[in-house]
C-alpha cells in the first residue's frame with residue numbers, strides 16, 4: 001500500500017532504496033553539511049514510504065556516516081596528482097607566488113585572455129581544438145609567455161613602487177593588463193597603427209585595414225573610431241609629406257562625420273601642401289561653414305584668397 005502522498009513518480013512500486021538514493025543525490029547538491037542534513041530530513045519523508053520517525057532517524061544517521069566515509073575517500077583520491085590533471089600544483093611559476101592554488105592561477109589567466117583578447121594557446125603550448133588537459137601550461141616555449149612575465153613584473157612595479165607612493169589620500173587605482181591592452185595584444189593607437197601601415201604597405205592596404213578593424217572593433221574599447229582619429233592620422237601623413245594619403249583618409253572621415261569642420265580644415269592643409277590653392281580655399285570655406293565662429297580659419301581663408 002502506498003502511504004506517502006508526495007511521491008516523486010506515479011507508482012510506489014520501485015524499491016525504497018531507489019528513492020533513498022535519489023534523495024541523497026539531490027541533497028548532495030546542497031553543498032554545506034548542515035544543509036545536507038536538513039535536506040535529508042526534508043526530502044526522505046517525501047520520497048520514501050518511511051513514516052516512522054525513529055526509523056527515519058536511523059536511516060539518516062547511516063546515510064550521513066556513509067557520506068562522510070565517501071567524502072573522505074573522494075578527498076584522498078582527489079589529492080593524488082592525476083596525469084596532467086586539474087589537481088596538480090603549478091610547476092613553473094616565476095612571478096606569481098610559487099604555491100598559488102591552480103584555481104587562482106587560472107583566474108589570473110582568464111584576466112590575461114580578456115585583457116589581450118586572446119585564448120590560452122596564444123601564450124601556452126598545445127593544439128587548438130584539443131581539451132586543455134592536453135596543454136603544456138608549464139612550458140616556456142612561446143616567447144610571448146616570457147614577455148608576459150616581464151609585463152607582470154612591470155605592472156607590479158607600477159602599482160607598488162609608483163602609484164602606491166604617489167601623494168594623495170584614499171584608495172589608489174591599480175594598473176592592470178587591461179589598462180593598456182584593452183582587448184588587443186599590441187596596445188597601439190589606431191592612428192599610429194594606420195600610419196605604420198601606410199608606410200609599410202601603402203594607402204589602399206591601410207584603408208582596407210581600417211575598414212576591417214572598424215568592422216571587428218567598432219563599439220568596443222580597443223580602438224577609437226571617433227572623429228579625431230583619422231584627422232590625427234592625416235596630420236601624421238602630412239608631417240611625413242604624404243598629402244595624397246592624408247586626403248584619402250580625410251575624404252573617408254568627411255563621409256563618416258559630415259559635420260566635422262576639423263576634417264575640412266586639415267584637408268585645406270593637404271591641398272596647400274599639394275600647392276592646389278583653389279581646392280584649399282574650397283575646403284577651408286567648408287570648414288568655416290561647419291564652424292562659423294572659428295576666427296583663425298577666417299584669417300587663413302583671407303590669406304589663401306590673396307595668393
Ligand code: HEC
Pocket residue numbers: 089090091092093094095096097102105106109110112113116118119120121122123124132137138144145146148149
Ligand atoms: C598573455 C599570456 C597568457 C595567456 C593568454 C594565458 N597564460 Fe597561463 N601563464 C602565463 C604566464 C606568463 C605564466 C607563468 C606565470 C609565472 O611565471 O608566474 C602562466 C602560467 C600558467 C599556469 C601554470 C603552469 C605551471 O605549471 O607553471 C597555468 C595552469 C596556466 N597558465 C593556465 C592558463 C589558462 C587555462 C589560460 C587560458 C584561460 C592561460 N593560462 C592563458 C601567460 C598566459
Ligand code: HEC
Pocket residue numbers: 112116144145147148151152155175176177178179180181185186187
Ligand atoms: C603600461 C602599459 C602596459 C601594461 C599595463 C601591460 N602591457 Fe603588455 N604591452 C604593452 C606594450 C606597449 C606592448 C608592445 C611592446 C612591443 O612593441 O613589443 C605590450 C606587449 C605585450 C605582449 C606581446 C604582444 C605581442 O604579440 O607582441 C604581451 C604578451 C603582453 N604585452 C602581455 C601583457 C600582460 C599579461 C599584462 C598584464 C600583466 C600586460 N601586458 C600589461 C604595454 C602594457
